Amino acid sequence: MRQISLREPAALLILLMSGTMLLGQAPKPSPSESPKPNPPAKAEKPSEIEPPPPVVTEHSLTLPDGKRLRYKAITGYLVLRDTVEEQNKAQEEATEESEDAEPEATSEPKKDEKPVDPTKGKPKAQVFFVAYVAEDVGDPAARPLTFAFNGGPGSSSVWLHLGGLGPRRAQLTDSGEALPPPSKLVDNESTWLPKTDLVFIDPVGTGYSRPAPGEDAKQFWGYKEDIQSMGDFIRLWTTKYGRWSSPKFIAGESYGTTRAAGLSNYLESRYGLYLNGIVLISSVLNFQAIDFSSGNDQPYPLFLPSYASAAWYHKKLSPDLQQLTLPDLLSKVEQFAENDYERALSRGDRLSSDEKNAVAAQLARFTGLTQQRFLQLSLREPDNLFFNDLLRDQNRSLGRYDSRYTGIRSYPGTDREDSDPSDEAVDAPFTSAFYTYVRQDLKYESELPYERVAEVHPWLFSRNKYLDVAEDLKKAMNRNRYLKVMVCCGYYDLATPYFAAESVVHTMNLDPAVRNNVTLSFYGSGHMVYLESASRKKLQTDFEQFVDSALSMETVPSASRDVK
Numbered sequence: 376m377r378q379i380s381l382r383e384p385a386a387l388l389i390l391l392m393s394g395t396m397l398l399g400q401a402p403k404p405s406p407s408e409s410p411k412p413n414p415p416a417k418a419e420k421p422s423e424i425e426p427p428p429p430v431v432t433e434h435s436l437t438l439p440d441g442k443r444l445r446y447k448a449i450t451g452y453l454v455l456r457d458t459v460e461e462q463n464k465a466q467e468e469a470t471e472e473s474e475d476a477e478p479e480a481t482s483e484p485k486k487d488e489k490p491v492d493p494t495k496g497k498p499k500a501q502v503f504f505v506a507y508v509a510e511d512v513g514d515p516a517a518r519p520l521t522f523a524f525n526g527g528p529g530s531s532s533v534w535l536h537l538g539g540l541g542p543r544r545a546q547l548t549d550s551g552e553a554l555p556p557p558s559k560l561v562d563n564e565s566t567w568l569p570k571t572d573l574v575f576i577d578p579v580g581t582g583y584s585r586p587a588p589g590e591d592a593k594q595f596w597g598y599k600e601d602i603q604s605m606g607d608f609i610r611l612w613t614t615k616y617g618r619w620s621s622p623k624f625i626a627g628e629s630y631g632t633t634r635a636a637g638l639s640n641y642l643e644s645r646y647g648l649y650l651n652g653i654v655l656i657s658s659v660l661n662f663q664a665i666d667f668s669s670g671n672d673q674p675y676p677l678f679l680p681s682y683a684s685a686a687w688y689h690k691k692l693s694p695d696l697q698q699l700t701l702p703d704l705l706s707k708v709e710q711f712a713e714n715d716y717e718r719a720l721s722r723g724d725r726l727s728s729d730e731k732n733a734v735a736a737q738l739a740r741f742t743g744l745t746q747q748r749f750l751q752l753s754l755r756e757p758d759n760l761f762f763n764d765l766l767r768d769q770n771r772s773l774g775r776y777d778s779r780y781t782g783i784r785s786y787p788g789t790d791r792e793d794s795d796p797s798d799e800a801v802d803a804p805f806t807s808a809f810y811t812y813v814r815q816d817l818k819y820e821s822e823l824p825y826e827r828v829a830e831v832h833p834w835l836f837s838r839n840k841y842l843d844v845a846e847d848l849k850k851a852m853n854r855n856r857y858l859k860v861m862v863c864c865g866y867y868d869l870a871t872p873y874f875a876a877e878s879v880v881h882t883m884n885l886d887p888a889v890r891n892n893v894t895l896s897f898y899g900s901g902h903m904v905y906l907e908s909a910s911r912k913k914l915q916t917d918f919e920q921f922v923d924s925a926l927s928m929e930t931v932p933s934a935s936r937d938v939k
Contacts, residue, residue, distance in 0.1 A: 526630025539905025777901025
């Protein structure tokens with residue numbers, strides 16, 4: 376989940392010191408006391424973090440078919456270290472030894488390097504995780520393994536963890552709405568655990584994950600920096616728990632799909648760790664497709680079908696459109712969006728008055744807004760206006776993450792931004808459920824605040840205008856022709872609309888040899904496709920079929936055998 380509105384951090388820590396302390400002076404002894412010798416000074420050591428060992432607990436879950444699944448949960452930290460300093464030191468020592476040694480005529484030339492112990496590198500961060508490993512399912516080293524995380528940037532993994540994938544979830548109504556507080560936990564009938572072991576990761580600064588003492592958190596705030604720390608964690612966890620022989624998958628949501636695409640390339644090129652599959656939930660691979668910035672017309676046609684979904688759900692369309700099924704309606708809107716609407720936007724003021732009126736009339740027909748509104752906005756209705764415009768007469772705003780949710784306007788009759796009702800509907804239930812779950816079920820105690828959404832501003836997305844990671848995913852698929860990708864889209868998602876995700880996939884221009892490795896799945900839900908019971912069950916079924924297809928691929932011939 377989560378692409379958040381970020382603000383500059385305002386906290387400033389001030390240390391006050393007394394005059395004698397500031398000068399480093401000790402108070403003089405009283406006349407009746409003999410001066411005491413100072414204890415010998417201890418050699419200063421660099422700050423070190425020693426998190427407690429992970430906590431392992433035993434659990435069981437009754438599945439819908441009545442079978443009992445036993446599993447263990449592993450909750451704790453892995454420490455990420457920077458071995459560059461150790462590597463440089465070892466290099467210098469090897470060079471000095473080489474220069475001091477007497478030359479031997481019979482000896483082979485020595486390499487100016489020594490192996491570096493990765494456990495002795497400078498601590499950079501401690502990354503919190505919760506892993507679930509099924510028992511009584513055969514060889515664990517050969518069982519599929521899925522690393523999962525949310526997005527933001529700045530979001531913890533609590534949403535995927537306690538929403539759709541983990542063995543326990545925060546209880547909501549069947550339609551995905553919050554119940555009266557306090558929130559409760561229930562067994563997740565649609566957990567992915569029967570099919571794969573799961574590792575939920577909180578990126579540095581989110582959840583309980585923190586930089587090491589003395590380390591600046593900002594060094595992790597960027598696309599490339601985040602990819603490196605998360606990729607290093609995956610490599611380390613896979614090694615520590617002996618899972619290199621397991622089929623490996625990644626599941627990311629929202630900005631987590633951006634991260635997943637980058638990781639597919641990083642893990643291959645840096646560690647030779649090839650994935651079997653990637654699940655992109657509410658995908659954003661090219662930010663130009665969702666950024667309503669000046670001079671960028673790309674999002675307007677791509678958001679239009681999602682506007683129509685919202686208008687259809689809230690019964691704001693004309694009777695002939697309202698009676699259509701949602702897929703039939705969206706087929707009409709998509710055709711108009713990628714043809715007449717795109718052409719009209721590209722022509723700008725070259726459009727005649729009649730042409731402009733005709734396009735505005737169609738936009739009004741598909742969105743439930745007025746023709747005059749589109750004429751006033753030069754045929755361009757950005758998302759931040761649509762949230763308030765559709766139900767303005769009812770003093771209600773739409774949810775960004777799920778347009779089916781509505782909230783009471785704090786600033787009725789204006790275009791001022793209100794809180795997102797679809798965000799508020801799940802924030803408290805998930806947060807309360809996690810604090811209860813981590814202590815009572817997982818037996819892990821921490822006094823730290825669990826940062827479900829952390830401030831990570833400014834985040835270095837890209838040195839160019841828009842971050843585009845579709846090319847990274849394409850490179851990974853070209854190298855690893857067994858890599859499968861499942862893209863999951865919610866019709867009511869106004870944060871990462873389904874038509875934008877679909878458009879980016881089709882414009883990746885994948886080679887025919889790997890083009891069929893990508894599948895698109897659509898859900899009658901929003902950004903968090905797993906909130907409502909029907910979509911959560913469909914997501915589980917789609918994932919299980921996806922894993923089966925990824926693990927049953929035929930050998931891909933890549934070497935020429937036409938030797939005469």
